[in-house]
Amino acid sequence: MTQTIHNVTVLGSGVLGSQIAFQAAFHGFAVTVYDINDDILADARKRFGALAEVYATQAPTPEGVDGKAAAHQALAGLRYSSDLADAAKDADLVIEAIPEILDLKRKVFGNLNDVAPSSTIFATNSSPLLPSDIADATGRPDRFLALHFANEVWLHNTAEIMGTAQTDPEVFDTIVDFATKIGAVPIPMHKEKAGYVLNSLLVPFLTAALELAADGYAEPHDVDKVWSIATGAPLGPFRIFDIVGLHTPYNIMANGTDLERRLAQWLKDNYIDQGKLGRASGEGFYTYPQN
Ligand code: NAD
Numbered sequence: 705m706t707q708t709i710h711n712v713t714v715l716g717s718g719v720l721g722s723q724i725a726f727q728a729a730f731h732g733f734a735v736t737v738y739d740i741n742d743d744i745l746a747d748a749r750k751r752f753g754a755l756a757e758v759y760a761t762q763a764p765t766p767e768g769v770d771g772k773a774a775a776h777q778a779l780a781g782l783r784y785s786s787d788l789a790d791a792a793k794d795a796d797l798v799i800e801a802i803p804e805i806l807d808l809k810r811k812v813f814g815n816l817n818d819v820a821p822s823s824t825i826f827a828t829n830s831s832p833l834l835p836s837d838i839a840d841a842t843g844r845p846d847r848f849l850a851l852h853f854a855n856e857v858w859l860h861n862t863a864e865i866m867g868t869a870q871t872d873p874e875v876f877d878t879i880v881d882f883a884t885k886i887g888a889v890p891i892p893m894h895k896e897k898a899g900y901v902l903n904s905l906l907v908p909f910l911t912a913a914l915e916l917a918a919d920g921y922a923e924p925h926d927v928d929k930v931w932s933i934a935t936g937a938p939l940g941p942f943r944i945f946d947i948v949g950l951h952t953p954y955n956i957m958a959n960g961t962d963l964e965r966r967l968a969q970w971l972k973d974n975y976i977d978q979g980k981l982g983r984a985s986g987e988g989f990y991t992y993p994q995n
Contacts, residue, residue: 706878707825709885713738713795715812717748720829721801723857726755729778730763730858731886736783738791745784752779763858764887789819797882799851801829809833810841817843825875827851831903834896836868845870851879852900853888863888864900906944910953911967913941918970924989946988950981 710733714725717739729735737752739745760775785791792798798820802812813826820826826848828838839845849867854860863883867876876892883890891901899907913931917924928940945953950971957968975981975988982988 705874706881707796707823707874709796709825709878709882710734711736711794711796713791713798715739715791715798715800715816716802717745717751718801718803719855720853720857721799722748722751722755723855724799724801724829724853725782726752726759726778727853727857727861727888728886729781730759730774733886734781734783735778736785736791736795738785738788741786745786749784752782755779759858788815792816792820792824795820795824797825797827797879799827799829804830804832806833806837809838813838813842813848823847825849825878827879829853831900832898834868834898835866835871836896839868839870846872847875849876849879850900851883854902857888861888862891862902864891864893864902866893866896866900868896910941910945911957911964913945914953914967914971915963917942918967942989946982946990946992948982949984950975950988 712725712728712733713736714721714728715738717725717737721737725735725737737745737748739748756775756779759778760772763771763775765771765774798816800809800812802809809828809830816826822844824847826842826844828835828850829852830838830850831852835848835850839848842848845868849865849871852864852866854862865876865879865883880890880892893900897904913924913927916922916927922930924942928942931937931940939947954968954971954976957964957971960968979985980987983992986992
């Protein structure tokens, strides 16, 4: 048996929170967006306006559904609140997408537990943390799990679902079902793994590519050519670096192993310090004259 989800509250209206909220609203759920104050929510409204335009033209829709109408209906239906108790009062599911600070997430889930109905399911969208890092702070570890989306969720629509040993299987199945209903592809994980599936594959892959270039074995463009031609993959690792933005891997690797720190330094010296930050800056490993 799965629980029926009608009302979804998203904590955090930043990059991923706004996308998750819109994705759910676009697929007909009643969505409340919570953030810490009304100024931030005013910015979020603008972000949602822009997202509505993106969804109207880019998001896949079920047959017979007009994307433009669905996007504008989703936008009009969003509810905003900077009061946690108000935001959570009717929620069947709360999805947390706040900054990647463990103590903050634990505190917010603790506060949420005090004000949300006891039936509400809690999910975290954290990328690097395991749900068991947070579970005890939620006060309801059986109704808590990770539901992890990728950036540009309307296009890259994986939903990696990862419980702890304490997560109720019925809650897990409810979230698998919910992910499907919001147009995502659920990826159930049988046990906890840092990096889920995607980053368990992607991080070693990108690190290996960087080592090939930084240590002078091959040019970045040639590394990409090998990968694309030999495997048929549309993007090589350095194209992916450009899309992610070079700051993110730099920040992660600068605090890593000796090898990772050396690769971070190479990225900094050869790209970041020259303003080559990736696609968003107009240049990274490739140039993007259209920006
Ligand atoms: P972000 O910085 O863009 O947004 C964070 C939002 O949380 C901001 O709007 C901020 O005002 C709000 N916030 C801060 N403190 C809060 C609190 N106490 N209560 C409620 N809201 C609060 O961050 P993001 O990139 O959207 O990342 C959010 C989460 O999503 C992180 O756990 C991150 O690992 C995960 N994630 C991010 C990506 C990505 O590509 N950005 C991809 C997958 C998962």
